[in-house]
Amino acid sequence: MTAPSIADREFCAAIRGLSVRFGDRQALKGVDIDFPAKRISVLLGRSGSGKTTLLRSFNRLNECFEGYEGTGTVKLGGIAGAPDSLEEVNALPLSRLRRLVGMVFQTPNPLPLSIRKNLLLPLTLVAGLETDEAEEAMKRSLTAVGLWKEVADRLDRPAFSLSGGQRQRLCLARVLALEPEILLLDEPTASLDRLAAAVVEDLILSLKGRYSIVMVSHSLAQAGRLGDFLAVLTDGRVEETMAASALPKGAEAEKFLEKLL
Amino acid sequence: MRIVFGSPPPPLWLKTLAFSIGGMLSAVFAFILFSALSAAFQGGGLSLFGPVWAPYAEKFGLGPMIHASLLLSASSLCAGWLLSLGCCCLLRGVGPRCFARVLMGILRFMTAIPTVVYGFAAVFALVPLIRNALGGSGFCWLAAGTMLAVQGVPTMALIMDGALRSVENDVFLTAAALGMTPLQTLSRVVIPASRPWLVSAAVLGFGRALGDTLLPTMLAGNAVRFALSPLDSMRTLTAHIGLVLSADIGGGENLSLLLAGGLLLLGSVAVSLLARRVSRGRNDEAA
Numbered sequence: 024m025t026a027p028s029i030a031d032r033e034f035c036a037a038i039r040g041l042s043v044r045f046g047d048r049q050a051l052k053g054v055d056i057d058f059p060a061k062r063i064s065v066l067l068g069r070s071g072s073g074k075t076t077l078l079r080s081f082n083r084l085n086e087c088f089e090g091y092e093g094t095g096t097v098k099l100g101g102i103a104g105a106p107d108s109l110e111e112v113n114a115l116p117l118s119r120l121r122r123l124v125g126m127v128f129q130t131p132n133p134l135p136l137s138i139r140k141n142l143l144l145p146l147t148l149v150a151g152l153e154t155d156e157a158e159e160a161m162k163r164s165l166t167a168v169g170l171w172k173e174v175a176d177r178l179d180r181p182a183f184s185l186s187g188g189q190r191q192r193l194c195l196a197r198v199l200a201l202e203p204e205i206l207l208l209d210e211p212t213a214s215l216d217r218l219a220a221a222v223v224e225d226l227i228l229s230l231k232g233r234y235s236i237v238m239v240s241h242s243l244a245q246a247g248r249l250g251d252f253l254a255v256l257t258d259g260r261v262e263e264t265m266a267a268s269a270l271p272k273g274a275e276a277e278k279f280l281e282k283l284l
Numbered sequence: 285m286r287i288v289f290g291s292p293p294p295p296l297w298l299k300t301l302a303f304s305i306g307g308m309l310s311a312v313f314a315f316i317l318f319s320a321l322s323a324a325f326q327g328g329g330l331s332l333f334g335p336v337w338a339p340y341a342e343k344f345g346l347g348p349m350i351h352a353s354l355l356l357s358a359s360s361l362c363a364g365w366l367l368s369l370g371c372c373c374l375l376r377g378v379g380p381r382c383f384a385r386v387l388m389g390i391l392r393f394m395t396a397i398p399t400v401v402y403g404f405a406a407v408f409a410l411v412p413l414i415r416n417a418l419g420g421s422g423f424c425w426l427a428a429g430t431m432l433a434v435q436g437v438p439t440m441a442l443i444m445d446g447a448l449r450s451v452e453n454d455v456f457l458t459a460a461a462l463g464m465t466p467l468q469t470l471s472r473v474v475i476p477a478s479r480p481w482l483v484s485a486a487v488l489g490f491g492r493a494l495g496d497t498l499l500p501t502m503l504a505g506n507a508v509r510f511a512l513s514p515l516d517s518m519r520t521l522t523a524h525i526g527l528v529l530s531a532d533i534g535g536g537e538n539l540s541l542l543l544a545g546g547l548l549l550l551g552s553v554a555v556s557l558l559a560r561r562v563s564r565g566r567n568d569e570a571a
Contacts, residue, residue, distance in 0.1 A: 121463035128457075149464060201462070
């Protein structure tokens with residue numbers, strides 16, 4: 024299979040023959056898949072089906088784990104100089120790749136520092152901004168996730184003083200401040216209560232069109248609400264891909280997806 | 285004595301043990317403090333806090349020893365704490381992994397070496413080196429301070445390393461996903477977030493440096509004077525207790541020893557209270 028042409032920036036990622044193993048455990052077995060640009064793609068599958076590993080191959084985070092071995096290519100759009108070309112992830116310096124491919128984890132993971140430092144450290148260290156530019160970027164991204172009013176007067180308090188939902192929005196703000204091309208969301212609402220999850224979901228919807236989003240979800244309902252493009256993984260392989268519009272509507276959709284998983 | 289809320293009450297033998305150990309410790313502390321107090325009151329005419337130690341003239345001033353103890357423990361703590369932090373950085377990814385493994389082995393091994401071995405080695409290696417390179421007898425503040433610093437490193441470094449390791453485990457993936465390098469993560473996230481433990485390590489190191497008797501006695505020269513240069517000889521409170529106890533002991537000397545013991549105890553208590561306040565202040569800020 025050849026890499027697709029993306030003259031119109033159809034794709035944000037093209038993955039070919041991706042196999043990943045950690046020691047004895049084969050997490051991905053020859054995955055071929057393309058992800059649309061500026062859309063929300065949702066990865067579905069049982070626990071251990073390789074969703075998170077696939078997501079982490081975008082920003083080479085798998086390499087942080089013991090016993091990692093990988094073959095195959097991961098090419099991303101919009102991360103090299105030319106906006107329309109696909110660039111192999113290994114060709115970029117790691118810090119640049121991870122700045123352009125932002126990730127939000129399942130459990131909100133602020134750094135054990137103040138709210139301000141959580142945003143400023145990556146901006147100054149990774150994006151290389153001056154402090155006053157970074158402060159501006161911090162304010163912009165905190166406003167974008169609706170957190171500015173809640174934290175403006177306590178930026179120097181620890182990030183762990185925030186509630187779960189606030190923490191997750193802080194993590195999203197931290198990633199958005201770095202102006203990424205692609206957002207990776209690893210079950211971003213799984214550890215939140217219903218109300219906080221709804222806020223984060225609305226936020227993700229509001230980002231649609233501006234970023235290419237690839238998201239892991241356990242919830243079929245959520246995939247239906249947010250996704251444009253769905254991919255179902257089973258046992259390290261892509262079982263099925265479909266446009267969300269091709270899903271049957273209503274109660275049928277649940278049954279349809281249930282059968283797939 | 286309940287340790288964790290909701291855990292079953294501890295058995296009677298454990299309670300008895302805890303109370304008797306607590307009682308014994310309190311008795312020791314009370315004894316030291318009361319005798320120090322009574323010595324201070326009884327020794328009114330002996331100028332116990334004065335600058336002159338001249339038993340033949342009935343002057344038993346502890347001033348030079350207090351000066352020496354503070355100077356020696358503070359200087360060796362500074363050097364030892366920085367060395368320990370440096371070791372931790374080497375252990376946590378600055379420098380090659382095989383080197384870290386060797387360093388860890390050395391640190392663990394060092395905890396098992398008796399203090400007298402450090403002192404012995406220094407008498408035959410460090411003291412002549414100082415004498416030849418810098419002059420003087422070589423038995424001085426510098427020699428004792430260096431060995432106290434080195435001796436304190438393994439304990440402090442292992443405490444710091446435990447804290448840094450656990451913080452690093454929590455943050456390394458997050459920091460990596462943000463594009464931070466391991467070195468940036470260590471210096472900008474892990475070390476700042478471990479501050480309370482770094483302070484605890486310093487308190488422990490200070491307590492040990494203040495309380496150590498053998499190294500100052502063997503290496504610092506023991507002259508009763510206000511040492512100002514690192515090459516000056518000095519006598520610490522602990523060395524003073526050891527020396528006087530092992531030689532002559534009369535009224536004035538006896539009182540000065542009791543007072544010296546009380547001062548050492550108060551010094552350690554003051555530092556640990558201060559450190560507790562510092563780290564609690566940080567936590568309040570952080571909460």
